[in-house]
Amino acid sequence: MERLPGGRRPRLVSSLGLGRRSWEVTLDDERGRLAWRDPRPPRRAGENCFVPISEIIAVEETEFNKKQRNIGRWHKMAKLHAFTVYYVKKARNHRWRCSDMTFWCVDEPICNQWIQALKELLEMQKSRPKHLLVYINPYGGKRQGKRIYEQKVAPLFSMASISTDVVITEHANHAKDNLFEVNIYKYDGVVCVGGDGMFSEVMHGLIGRMQKDSGIDQNNPKASLVQCNIRIGIIPAGSTDCICYSTVGISDPVTSALHIIVGDCQPLDVSSVHHNNTFLKYSVSLLGYGFYGDILKDSEKKRWMGPMRYDYSGFKTFLSHHYYEGTIAYQPAKHTHGSPRDKESCRTGCYICKKSEKQLAEQHKECGLKHEEGEEEWKVVKGKFLAINAVSMSCACPRSPKGLSPAAHLADGSADLILVRKCSRFDFLRYLVRHTNQDDQFDFPFVDVYRVKCFQFTSKLSEDNESNVMDIVKKRFGQFCRDHPACCCNIVNSTWNCDGETLDSSAIEVRVHCQLMKLFARGIEENCKDEAAYSQSSVEQLL
Ligand SMILES: CCCCCCCCCCCCC/C=C/[C@@H](O)[C@H](CO)NC(=O)CCCCCCCCCCCCCCC
Ligand SMILES: Nc1ncnc2c1ncn2[C@@H]1O[C@H](COP(=O)(O)OP(=O)(O)OP(=O)(O)O)[C@@H](O)[C@H]1O
Ligand SMILES: [Ca+2]
Numbered sequence: 001m002e003r004l005p006g007g008r009r010p011r012l013v014s015s016l017g018l019g020r021r022s023w024e025v026t027l028d029d030e031r032g033r034l035a036w037r038d039p040r041p042p043r044r045a046g047e048n049c050f051v052p053i054s055e056i057i058a059v060e061e062t063e064f065n066k067k068q069r070n071i072g073r074w075h076k077m078a079k080l081h082a083f084t085v086y087y088v089k090k091a092r093n094h095r096w097r098c099s100d101m102t103f104w105c106v107d108e109p110i111c112n113q114w115i116q117a118l119k120e121l122l123e124m125q126k127s128r129p130k131h132l133l134v135y136i137n138p139y140g141g142k143r144q145g146k147r148i149y150e151q152k153v154a155p156l157f158s159m160a161s162i163s164t165d166v167v168i169t170e171h172a173n174h175a176k177d178n179l180f181e182v183n184i185y186k187y188d189g190v191v192c193v194g195g196d197g198m199f200s201e202v203m204h205g206l207i208g209r210m211q212k213d214s215g216i217d218q219n220n221p222k223a224s225l226v227q228c229n230i231r232i233g234i235i236p237a238g239s240t241d242c243i244c245y246s247t248v249g250i251s252d253p254v255t256s257a258l259h260i261i262v263g264d265c266q267p268l269d270v271s272s273v274h275h276n277n278t279f280l281k282y283s284v285s286l287l288g289y290g291f292y293g294d295i296l297k298d299s300e301k302k303r304w305m306g307p308m309r310y311d312y313s314g315f316k317t318f319l320s321h322h323y324y325e326g327t328i329a330y331q332p333a334k335h336t337h338g339s340p341r342d343k344e345s346c347r348t349g350c351y352i353c354k355k356s357e358k359q360l361a362e363q364h365k366e367c368g369l370k371h372e373e374g375e376e377e378w379k380v381v382k383g384k385f386l387a388i389n390a391v392s393m394s395c396a397c398p399r400s401p402k403g404l405s406p407a408a409h410l411a412d413g414s415a416d417l418i419l420v421r422k423c424s425r426f427d428f429l430r431y432l433v434r435h436t437n438q439d440d441q442f443d444f445p446f447v448d449v450y451r452v453k454c455f456q457f458t459s460k461l462s463e464d465n466e467s468n469v470m471d472i473v474k475k476r477f478g479q480f481c482r483d484h485p486a487c488c489c490n491i492v493n494s495t496w497n498c499d500g501e502t503l504d505s506s507a508i509e510v511r512v513h514c515q516l517m518k519l520f521a522r523g524i525e526e527n528c529k530d531e532a533a534y535s536q537s538s539v540e541q542l543l
Contacts, residue, residue: 012117015039017080017104025103027117029053034085034118054125055088057261058159059118061111062102080104081111085118086159088258094249094525096258098156127263129188129520132157132233134166135175135202137194142306145193145237153193153235153257160261164191172201179205180212189231189520191260195238196285196500202232207270207282207517221274225513233260233520239307240500242285242397247410249524251398260520267357267411267515269392273498275505281498284517285395286404287510288497289457290324291317291387291420296497310399318429323386323422324494325460326506329378330452333414333512335359340416340449341442342407345394348523353411353515360413360514381448386428387420388457392512400435405449410523413514414451421446454511459493462507 012027016036023036035050062082082104089099105111122128136145146168157164165187169175175192179202184190192202206228211218214226234256236244241251247266248256271287273280286292298313305312338352346353392415394403405416420431423446434441442449496503 011121012114014105014110014114016110016114018101025114027114027121029121051085051087053121055262056118056122057086057088057098057156057258058161059083059085059115059122061115064102064104078106080106081108083111083115083118088262094255095252096255098159098254098258125263127265128160129162129231129260129263131187132162132164132189132191132260133182133184133187134164134191134193135178135198136166136168137175137192137198137237138168140194140198141238141241145235148237148253149193149235152253156254156257156261162261169198176201176205176208179209184209184230187230189233189260191233191235191520193235193237195236196240196243198238199232199234199243200282200284200499200501203270203284203517204282206230206232218272218279219274219277221272221277221279221509221511225270225272225516227515228517231265231518231520233257239310240397240399242395242403243393243499243519245398246285246393246396246403247519247521247523256520259522264520264522266519266521266523267353268517268519269409269411269413269415269512269514270516271390271392271415271510271512273496273503274509274511275503275507280503280505280508281501283390283498283510284392285499286497287390287415287499287508289326289388289506290322290385290494292389293495293497293502294320294322296500297495297502300502318425318432321386321425321428322492322494323384324388325384326388327380327382327458327460327463328388328417328419328455329380330417330450330455331376331378333412333451333453334376335453336409336412336414336451338407338409338412338414338451340405340407340418340451341440345402345406346409346412346523348525350409350411350523353409353523356409356412356514379450381419383419384422385419386422387418389418389420390415390452390455390510391418402435402438404435404441406441411515413512414453415455415510415512417450417452417455418442419448419450421448452512454509456509457507459506461493 010026011029014025015022016025018036024039025036027034032053033050034053034056035048037048060083062084064080064082082102084100084102086098086100089097091097136149138146167178190202190206192198208218210226210228216223216226234244235253236251236256237253244256245251248259268284271283273283273287294317295310295313298316299309302309302312336352336356389404391405391408393410394406394408396403405418408416427446431441431444431447493506496506496508
């Protein structure tokens, strides 16, 4: 048997047919590859093709006639035995597809040996899920969730031998409540089919359940929350699908299903939101006051419009040009070296997120010794704001491919706090346009951005209400202004948009919990043609 570099022996080497030709096929389990090359000399660099074992979806014996390709005289000479390898094919823009190739040979035991060896290797991929709990929101986005799951996702899960328990939700909070009742520990993951709102439900159900089972009081804003190790998979079928887009690089159901099948794992920061020692919500994407809060509040009344409701309410909110007065106090995130003005973005294997992971592990080792949050300095900013956006991730989505904070990290234990001060409509439009292009959206005199680990917000109105007996008059005046869209008066409060849901309080206290949960994703991969991508595109050329 031929030796591989370093004197290692491959697990299997055979001469197998693929397409019309015979190839030297190697199963190299140490390097984790299924590779094949033309055995005829000279062997030029680049002739080797391979698929990483970690990206093989399934292997099955193939009835050769069914998958017959034009293989010339071979099939006339002997009965052929074949097996098909289904694998991830990486296409452009982070899109993944399921592709397949059928290897054949005349020797049945060799064919069986290959099938068995490949199946054994797949069985050894311990991070892959075997049993999943799936929640489908039939009314999210364009109401296609059920169809998307049945037609595009379920067949892939069954090919990968993943069993599922499927719940089609009947009302809002169905999935969340259900997660407090079922035996979640028998599943390797929970999948939500829907948008950011549906993801938020599942996340609240899982995190809430973990805290309940561990006796942690979610109402305590300083509590060290218990990490949730049951991964969540998102099959995008919503209106914004920001969490899916920001963690995978595309909002595409098949791509997400394949990330689930191969057992990817991406830790994610989660911000907890409290008001007066009462837990309100968790957030992983956008906590927005002012512009994004007002859009959400208006758009809720227009749900029947589907995803278009955001453009309608966005345009209306832009014209209303309301600003809000308030105070923000924050603690800078000193533990992380990144800055919101960095040119590099968080990508697969991000070293900044890895560093935070190490710090977190060390903190856990120190038996949860509370770090000196209370002693660190608070910075205070007062002013009139058109928008206050706190994002724990970039918030990239199809409408804004780089997101609201392109250099934000998925798992560094910090959020980017973006303060857009009162400015002219024209300047605000310039700022919004930069959400959609390559220009620096923080390069404006009226925009400030800070990387923070926690912050508090109080609106001027609630500050006044606490100390001023004239609040009734102000509320009336506020009503008056709300009724006149041309007026930019700041007497009324805005609403917080928390991952697409409104919060009841304007005064909030927010804390980022580093890597509190995990997704079936790997972050956005660098765009360069990596080895695997190269090998796969070569497969087609060589066959
Ligand atoms: C001139 C073009 C400007 C285009 C600006 C596009 C900005 C898009 C930014 C999207 C940021 C999404 C952040 C993610 C939030 C999610 O947790 C949440 C739940 O799904 N989604 C929303 O709140 C849904 C938020 C949806 C926001 C849509 C905003 C549309 C704004 C339109 C402004 C029009 C001005 C035109 C003036 C002539
Ligand atoms: N069967 C149901 N009937 C009504 N509402 C539901 C049902 N199932 C889930 N929901 C609620 O619908 C809300 C919105 O769903 P989802 O997030 O899937 O779509 P979306 O709002 O169109 O997309 P996005 O959140 O990406 O903007 C969720 O907050 C969820 O609580
Ligand atoms: Ca973060």
